Amino acid sequence: MGDHYRVDLEALEKAASGVNGTLDEISVQKVSDIPHSESQVGHEALASTLSDFLDRWQRGVDNLAKDGQEIATRLTASVNAYRAVEEHTHKQFHGILHGVKDPAVKQR
Numbered sequence: 001m002g003d004h005y006r007v008d009l010e011a012l013e014k015a016a017s018g019v020n021g022t023l024d025e026i027s028v029q030k031v032s033d034i035p036h037s038e039s040q041v042g043h044e045a046l047a048s049t050l051s052d053f054l055d056r057w058q059r060g061v062d063n064l065a066k067d068g069q070e071i072a073t074r075l076t077a078s079v080n081a082y083r084a085v086e087e088h089t090h091k092q093f094h095g096i097l098h099g100v101k102d103p104a105v106k107q108r
Contacts, residue, residue: 009079016075019068026065031058 031054038047 007082009082012075012079016072019072023065023068031061
């Protein structure tokens with residue numbers, strides 16, 4: 001019975017913050033900002049191919065950003081859930097130690 005687990009809420013919060021920071025950074029500059037016009041690359045077919053590639057790349061970045069936002073949201077929700085349980089447990093123990101009955105439990 002010596003197996004215990006611990007959740008580092010601060011680490012979860014930092015992870016969510018880090019993901020959000022990265023998302024903020026990638027939202028500042030789009031892949032489409034990379035020069036890719038015919039006048040910039042010097043060749044019509046190359047410009048067209050590069051444009052198609054950048055469009056696909058941007059869709060990939062957008063999908064990763066969406067997934068990253070979901071990760072950050074779930075990390076934050078986990079922190080909130082752990083804190084709520086911790087607070088409830090603390091109140092329960094406080095009530096037991098001080099003889100306060102749990103109002104959520106129906107008395108007979």
